[in-house]
Amino acid sequence: MPFPIRICAICSEEFELKPDKPGFANRCPECSAPEATEASAAKPVDAFEGKSRSEANEARRAAIRDMLYRKDS
Numbered sequence: 001m002p003f004p005i006r007i008c009a010i011c012s013e014e015f016e017l018k019p020d021k022p023g024f025a026n027r028c029p030e031c032s033a034p035e036a037t038e039a040s041a042a043k044p045v046d047a048f049e050g051k052s053r054s055e056a057n058e059a060r061r062a063a064i065r066d067m068l069y070r071k072d073s
Contacts, residue, residue, distance in 0.1 A: 003016040008028040015028040023032020045053070 006017045009026045010031040
């Protein structure tokens, strides 16, 4: 069974949509490649930044929990 032929949303070239293709389903492998490398090049997080993110996420979860489960009186 042949792979479906798609048209790239960026460069308008035709390409075969193969399984395990990196990137988006509407972009050819050449147009998807730069974004895949950018995601893997993320800088490491230091201890202070990681702790502040953790505290911010905890505060968000508490706020959402309070909004969802508060009793209307």
